[in-house]
Every structure is written in structure tokens, then in C-alpha cells.
Amino acid sequence: QSALTQPRSVSGSPGQSVTISCTGTSSDVGAYNYVSWYQQHPDKAPQLMIYEVSKRPSGVPNRFSGSKSGNTASLTISGLQAEDEADYYCCSNAGSHIYVFGTGTKVTVL
Amino acid sequence: EVQLVESGGGLVQPGGSLRLSCAASGFTFSSYWMGWVRQAPGKGLEWVANIAPGGSDKYYVGSVKGRFTISRDNAENSLYLQMNSLRGEDSAIYSCARWGVTAGLDSWGQGTLVTVSS
DSSP: OOOBBOOSEEEEOTTOOEEEEEEOOTTTTTTOSOEEEEEEOTTSOOEEEEBTTTBOOTTSOTTEEEEEETTEEEEEEOSOOGGGOEEEEEEEEOSTTOEEEBOOEEEEEO | OOEEEEEOOEEEOTTOOEEEEEEEESSOGGGSEEEEEEEOTTSOEEEEEEEOTTSOOEEEOGGGTTTEEEEEETTTTEEEEEEOSOOGGGOEEEEEEEEOTTSSEEEEOOOEEEEEOO
């Protein structure tokens, strides 16, 4: 159960789009459509932003979108806003109620 | 409003034990999968364990298997994590979280800090 690989950081100016990748293996990301994404502001609890690869919970702005191709999932933030500056983590099912998180990505709004 | 409140963290020596609790309210606790997630200071999230609504099915990350036990008391709306043979690398903030019908962790507690040190 190795952590999924995410870039350490990404950045963009307000209004721009940024994409965070989440690379796993054929035993986790590639095998299941149970990829979720979490946003975590400093000293706050994580918040679910995307579930089942591309679905948004109610209340999450539609500028957040998710996708998957092969062993890599992606989170795209379109129309970047200052409040989007946070850490983001992907999470994938790795078989039978076993889960693995990504290494985390810090998003900076320039 | 869904609320999850952890307790039981603290300082413990290597090899020691600790029992964490999570008090749940605002939803039908007995209907949901629950889990524990930890985060070492300044580090990323790590899934630790899951438990089925009825409590019979339990799953663990490899590094805690045989040392940690997840359990629940649906009558008390409470989730537990018994941690034995603690190691320095177990030091982290431990948070309980609810697996929603969305197959994502849709509610989280604020966490309780566990420090393993002599």
C-alpha cells in the first residue's frame, strides 16, 4: 500500500486553471472508480470535494472537476480563487474497503 | 448537523497503549461505515482503518495490522481505536471520519493528537 503520487505543489493566478495529478497503479486508481479528492486548509479538517472520480457533493463549486485515465486521476480547478489556496489529497480504493491517500499537493494562488 | 468529536489522545511511551474514542451525533450512526485517518505533523493524510455499520467487518492499513483494533458501539454512537505496541511513527493527529453513501469521507472530526515518545 504505497501512497499515490501527487506533485508537491502547483500554482496559478486568480481566474486561471490548475490541474493536480494523482498517479497510482493498476491495483488502486486503475482498478476502481472510487477516487475522491479532499481540500484541507491549515489546521482544518479535510473537506470532500470530489467522489467516485468526477462527482461533486452538494455545496462544492462547479469549478472543481475530476477525471481519470488509466492509473492517473486528476483534479482541475477552473477559475482559481484565493480561497482555493490549500492542500489537496486524492484517495483511492485499493481493494475490499482498503484505501490509500495521495502524497498531497499544495495549491498556491499567486 | 453531523458532529464527530475525538478524545483519548496524549503522550505515551514506545510500546505503550492508548484507546481513542469518537462520539458521533446528528446522523444515524449505525447505518454508516466509519474510519480513522491520521496525519503526522506537517505530513500528509494516511488511512488507518475502516469498520462496517454492524461492526463485523474491519480493515486496516498494513503498518498497524495486529497492533490496532477498530471497534464501535452503535448503542452509544461511538467509534474506538485501540492502539497497542505504539511506535514513534504512530505519532499523529488521529481523526475519525464517516464514509458517506458517496463513497467518500464526507464528515470529519477535528482530531486528537497522539505522541509516542520516551
